[in-house]
Each structure stands twice: as structure tokens, then as C-alpha cells.
Amino acid sequence: xxxxxxxxxxxxxxxxxxxxxxxxxxxxxIVKKTLKARQVPMLAIGAAFxxxxxxFNVPIPGGSTGHAVGGVLVAILLGPWAxxxxxxxxxxxxxxxxxxxxxxxIGANCFNMxxxxxxxxxxxxxxxSCKASEDSGRKIFAAGVAxxxxxxxxxxxxxxxxxxxxxxxxxxxxxxLYCPYGLNAAVPAMxxxxxxxxxxxxxxxxxxxxxxxxxxxxxxxxxxxINQDDLSH
Amino acid sequence: xxxxxxxxxxxLTGALSFIKGSIFAEGYASRIGFLQSLDPRIKAATFLLFxxxxxxxxxxxxxxxxxxxCLMLAQVSRIDLLFFLKRTWVFIPLFSLFIAIPALxxxxxxxxxxxxxxxxxxxxxxxxxxxxxxxxxxxxxxxxVSFVVLLSITxxxxxxxxxxxxxxxxxxxxxxxxxxxxxIYLFAEIIEDTYLxxxxxxxxxxxxxxxxxxxAWNIAYLWHRSYQLNEEVYKAMLSRGYAxxxxxxxxxxxxxxxxxxxxxAAIMFTAMRKYG
Numbered sequence: 001x002x003x004x005x006x007x008x009x010x011x012x013x014x015x016x017x018x019x020x021x022x023x024x025x026x027x028x029x030i031v032k033k034t035l036k037a038r039q040v041p042m043l044a045i046g047a048a049f050x051x052x053x054x055x056f057n058v059p060i061p062g063g064s065t066g067h068a069v070g071g072v073l074v075a076i077l078l079g080p081w082a083x084x085x086x087x088x089x090x091x092x093x094x095x096x097x098x099x100x101x102x103x104x105x106i107g108a109n110c111f112n113m114x115x116x117x118x119x120x121x122x123x124x125x126x127x128x129s130c131k132a133s134e135d136s137g138r139k140i141f142a143a144g145v146a147x148x149x150x151x152x153x154x155x156x157x158x159x160x161x162x163x164x165x166x167x168x169x170x171x172x173x174x175x176x177l178y179c180p181y182g183l184n185a186a187v188p189a190m191x192x193x194x195x196x197x198x199x200x201x202x203x204x205x206x207x208x209x210x211x212x213x214x215x216x217x218x219x220x221x222x223x224x225x226i227n228q229d230d231l232s233h
Numbered sequence: 234x235x236x237x238x239x240x241x242x243x244x245l246t247g248a249l250s251f252i253k254g255s256i257f258a259e260g261y262a263s264r265i266g267f268l269q270s271l272d273p274r275i276k277a278a279t280f281l282l283f284x285x286x287x288x289x290x291x292x293x294x295x296x297x298x299x300x301x302x303c304l305m306l307a308q309v310s311r312i313d314l315l316f317f318l319k320r321t322w323v324f325i326p327l328f329s330l331f332i333a334i335p336a337l338x339x340x341x342x343x344x345x346x347x348x349x350x351x352x353x354x355x356x357x358x359x360x361x362x363x364x365x366x367x368x369x370x371x372x373x374x375x376x377x378v379s380f381v382v383l384l385s386i387t388x389x390x391x392x393x394x395x396x397x398x399x400x401x402x403x404x405x406x407x408x409x410x411x412x413x414x415x416x417i418y419l420f421a422e423i424i425e426d427t428y429l430x431x432x433x434x435x436x437x438x439x440x441x442x443x444x445x446x447x448x449a450w451n452i453a454y455l456w457h458r459s460y461q462l463n464e465e466v467y468k469a470m471l472s473r474g475y476a477x478x479x480x481x482x483x484x485x486x487x488x489x490x491x492x493x494x495x496x497x498a499a500i501m502f503t504a505m506r507k508y509g
Contacts, residue, residue, distance in 0.1 A: 004325045005377030006370065010288050028403065041466040044409045045459045048416030055424055056452055057243040059444035070452075077456060089406065089413050097390050097414065099321075099382040103281075104288050174344050176366040177291055178373070180336035208449030209456070217457050 001069060001151075001158060002094070003109050005102030007179045009169040012161060016107030023115055027084040035082065046078050046086035051093060058201050068205040071113055072121030072150040076143060076210065077220065080122040087114035108161055112154045121150030121206075134221050140211045147206030148199045152191065155198075159183075159190030240444050244428045258386045266310035268387035275491040277396045279498035280384045286505050287377050293365075295505050296372040303379045310387050321382050326375040333367040342366055390414060395485075412466075419462075420455060427451055 035042065053070030075083035088110050095101040101109050129142035163183030166176040179186065213221050262269060268276060287299060307317045336342050337359045344362030351357070385393065394410045431447065439447065 004329070004374060005284065005381065006287070006329070006374035013288065028406075041412060041470065042460075042463045044412030045416055045463055045466075047409060047413035048420050049456060049459050051413070051417050052420040052424060052455070053452060055244060055247050055421065056448050057240040057247065058448050059240040059439070059441035073452075085406075085409070089409050093410060093414055093417065095381070096393060097385050099378060099385055100325075102377060103381055104284055104377070171291070171362075173362055174342070175362040175369075176336070176342065177369060180333065180342060180363075180366045180370055182341075185341060204445050205449055205452065208446060209453045212450050212453035213456070216453070217460075220456065220460055 001113060001155065002091075002101035003105040003112075003158060003161065005104050007102070007165070008105050008108055008161060009165055009178045010104075011168055012164065013104045013107060016105075016111050016161075018107075020107045020110050020115070023084065023111075024088065027081045027088075030081040031085055034079065042078070043082060043085055044089070046074055046082060047089035047093070050074050050083075050087050050090040053205075056205075058205055068147075068202045069113060069117065069151060069154075070202075070205070071117035071154070072125065072143070072147045072202070073206045073209055075118035075122040076125055076146070076206070080118045083118040083122070084114050087118065108158075112157050112161075116157055117150045117154040120153045121146040124149045134218055135214050139214065139221075140207050143210040144203040144207030148203035151202040152194050152199050155190045155194035156187065159187040162186035162190070240448070241428055241432050241439065244424060244448075259389065261310075261312055261386045262389045264311050266312070266387065268306060268310040268383070270490065271494055272485050272487050272491040273388050273392045273396045274399050274485055275487070275495050276388060277384065277393065278399070279495060280380055282498055282502045283380050284377060286502055287373060287380070290505065291369075293369050293372055296369070296376050299505075300372065300376045300379060303376065303383055307379075307383055310383075312383070312386065317379075317382070317386075320386070321375065321379045325378050326371065329374040330371050333371050336367050336370070337363040339363070392485075416459075416462075420459075423455060423458065424451070427454075 031043065050070055053073070054067045057067055071083065071087055074086055077083075078086060091101060091106060091109050091114060095103050095106055095109075125142045125146035127142075128145050129136075129139045132138040132142075160183065162179045162181060163186035165179040166182045169177040171177065181189070210221070283299060283303075287296060290296060304314070304317075308314060339346070339358040339360050342360050342363035344360035347359045347361050347364060349356060349358045388396075391411065391414070394407060394414060397407050397410065
């Protein structure tokens with residue numbers, strides 16, 4: 001899901017930086033309003049949490065392992081705007097300090113994983129869980145569905161961004177200058193593996209974590225709700 | 234994204250190698266070498282120029298020249314070349330090389346035929362456009378990754394995070410980045426300890442369904458610990474004088490050497506933009 005440097009052309013990189021700029025500004029303003037002073041370190045802790053979720057290898061049938069991205073889970077726990085900041089910070093640390101994911105592609109990566117993934121997932125979670133109580137099985141189901149849909153929408157967008165490159169950047173003779181695959185190859189490749197494998201990993205992890213938190217720390221699931229209520233008053 | 238191996242072993246190895254790798258990288262940042270001696274602000278700004286040049290150029294010779302420059306900079310900064318090549322080629326460029334192979338063929342990149350051959354009764358044609366595109370793509374990726382890795386291993390990480398302020402990134406982001414960076418190590422250690430405990434108690438043979446529950450429980454528990462940590466950290470911040478706005482100390486020093494390097498990088502950037 002992380003787009004490295006060299007895959008996207010300058011126009012795409014520039015557009016996504018421009019798109020993310022107002023989103024980051026709005027996120028920091030909204031989070032400043034909703035997070036209480038004592039919850040300020042929560043952003044950093046949430047970012048570190050987003051970073052290390054990928055270190056958990058999840059077993060899948062056949063003896064293989066995969067890993068979850070955790071964007072929807074962070075949105076359920078912190079709310080979508082705080083998740084946007086936390087995941088952005090995690091992506092910047094990954095790109096800048098560990099060379100994972102590109103610096104020029106940070107705008108695109110943040111759009112897919114720090115904006116689309118948590119927002120789509122969070123609103124699917126809210127729509128499916130409707131007004132169910134915090135300890136209901138419906139919330140667990142909603143978390144799974146949200147994880148699955150969120151990651152697939154983000155994967156589709158990443159595939160779409162890859163697939164646009166040969167159309168946007170090529171020489172007169174038709175030679176691709178960046179990612180060499182068009183929409184007909186890039187989108188099915190990205191979406192296919194997420195629909196079949198990684199979407200399920202994301203769904204299982206998101207649903208099970210919500211289940212365990214319901215059972216052992218229900219107050220942590222309510223924290224986001226309290227902050228949302230504060231914003232609406 | 235997925236690998237055939239036991240998930241307990243893989244998580245344990247992953248957390249351990251992350252911590253070890255980072256300690257190694259910090260070791261390189263503390264050495265006495267050319268890039269280590271530069272002001273981190275100038276170094277970051279000039280590396281950004283190189284990255285932009287790599288992004289914009291359509292000429293493979295410019296990319297090869299920049300890659301050679303990157304290896305030379307690694308050498309004069311006393312970075313072990315074998316370590317650097319291993320660190321930069323695994324995983325992204327090798328993966329890019331692998332996915333660039335189908336793009337050589339006319340199925341994905343139609344164009345002027347270069348070589349044709351038969352494989353299991355199917356005629357395959359490598360095109361000029363396919364080969365040139367794949368070469369350019371892989372060279373661009375490896376050159377970009379090499380510059381980013383070189384920047385990160387020759388600069389102390391906390392300095393690199395402070396440098397972000399020159400790009401006018403709001404203080405709250407810089408503070409969050411700095412704090413996040415420290416927690417990552419703490420969390421990686423927690424993951425390592427947890428999986429070591431699991432391994433010592435239940436071994437590594439766990440059914441995948443049970444394994445999924447185990448992973449989810451560990452993620453939930455990590456979140457629980459994170460939340461508890463939040464309270465402690467906030468109290469520690471208050472005790473150190475935090476009053477709602479973060480303050481960061483600046484101790485960078487601009488030297489004549491930095492100016493010479495900046496002029497060199499700017500001239501190169503301008504020349505390559507003009508002729509490349």
C-alpha cells in the first residue's frame with residue numbers, strides 16, 4: 001500500500017500534496033478543539049501505535065502471514081480527524097527515518113492511508129453499527145466490515161494513481177516514465193489482492209481488537225465518543 | 234505483505250531486527266564523515282533538491298549520475314558500501330525490478346520490437362519502449378531510495394525531525410513526530426517481550442484461528458497500555474513546564490563547509506534541470 005518514490009510523476013505528487021494541505025490544516029484545527037489538553041500525547045502515542053500495528057504478523061490459512069494497516073482501527077479508537085494526524089505522522093516517520101514509502105509520494109500515501117482509509121472505514125463503522133450499544137456484537141461486525149471496505153477503497157485509489165502514470169507521463173514513442181502499468185493492469189492487481197487476502201486480514205484484526213476492547217477495556221472505545229460529543233456541543 | 238513463516242517467529246524477528254537496524258543506523262550517524270559533518274538543515278534541503286531532480290528528470294544518464302554521486306557520498310561518509318547496498322536494494326528496488334519485468338513485453342508496453350521468442354507456445358516480444366521504460370523506472374526508484382536512506386543513516390533521527398521546522402511545519406506536528414519516534418521503540422520492545430513470552434509458554438505451533446485471536450488480543454492490550462501511558466506522559470510534560478505550546482531548542486550551527494556544499498548542490502540542480 002505504501003507508494004515509494006519513483007512510482008508517481010511530479011504532477012500526481014504535487015496534486016496530492018495540494019489536496020492534503022487543507023485536510024491537514026482542518027485536522028489540526030478540529031483535533032485542537034476536541035482533544036483535551038491531557039490527551040495531547042495521545043496523538044503521538046496513536047501515531048506510534050499506527051506504526052507498530054504493521055509489526056504484528058497475522059496468521060492466515062496455508063501457513064502464511066500478512067499484516068494489517070490498522071487505519072480503520074485507529075479511526076474507531078481516536079476518531080477520523082485524530083487518526084488522520086496520527087497516521088500522517090506514522091507515514092512521515094516511516095518515509096523520512098526508515099526509508100519506507102517515498103518522500104515525494106507522502107501526499108499520495110497520506111491521501112490513501114491517512115484520509116480515505118480512516119474516513120471511509122469510520123463512517124462505514126458508524127453506518128453499520130447504527131445506534132447499537134458499545135458492547136453489542138453488531139459493533140464487532142461493523143468494525144470488520146469497515147476494515148474490509150476501508151482497505152479496499154484505499155487499495156483501489158492506490159491502483160488508480162499507479163494506473164494514471166502511463167497516461168500522464170510518457171515519451172512521444174509511448175515509453176512510460178514512471179509506473180509502467182496502465183489502469184487495466186494496476187487497478188485489478190491492487191484491488192484483487194486486497195479483496196481476496198489483505199482485506200480479510202484487516203477485517204479480522206479490526207473486528208477482534210474491538211471485541212477484546214469491548215470485553216476488557218470498554219472505556220477506551222467510549223473515549224472517541226466523548227470527544228465527538230464535545231465537538232457537537 | 235505476506236510471507237510463509239510462523240507468525241510468532243516473524244513478529245519476534247521483525248521487532249528485533251527493527252531495533253537492531255535502528256541502532257546500527259544511529260551508529261553511522263555518529264561517525265566522523267562528510268555528510269555527518271554538515272548542518273542537518275542544509276543536508277536535508279540539498280537532498281530534497283536531489284529528490285526533486287530524480288522526480289523530474291526523463292534522462293536515465295542523469296539518474297545514473299545521481300546514483301553514482303549517492304554511492305560516492307556514502308563512501309566519503311564512511312558508510313560500509315555492502316551494508317548500504319543491502320539496505321537500499323532490499324526491499325523496494327528489488328520488488329520494483331520484479332514488477333518491471335512484465336512491462337518489458339508488448340502485452341503491457343506496445344512498441345518497436347527488440348527481441349522475440351517463444352515460451353510454451355506463446356510468442357513474446359520485448360519492445361524498445363518496454364525496456365527503456367523499465368530501466369528508467371527501476372533506476373529512478375533505486376536512486377530515490379538510496380538518497381532517502383543515506384539522509385536517514387547519516388543524520389541523527391531527532392535532528393532530522395527538528396529540521397522539519399525549516400519547512401514551516403507546525404510545531405505541534407514536530408512535537409508529535411518527536412514523541413512518536415520514542416514510543417515506536419518502546420512499543421517495539423513491548424512486542425518483542427510479548428512474543429518472547431508467548432514463544433516460551435506455548436511454543437510456535439499455534440492454529441491460525443487461535444493465532445489471529447492472539448494477535449488481536451496483543452494489539453488491544455498494546456492500545457490499553459498506550460492509553461495508560463498517555464496519563465503518565467502528560468504529567469511528566471506538566472512537571473517539565475509544558476503550558477499548552479511546545480518549545481523546541483535550536484542548536485544547529487551553519488559553517489562555511491555547509492555553504493560550499495549548498496552552492497555545489499544548487500549548481501548541480503540548475504545544470505541538470507537545464508541539460509537533463
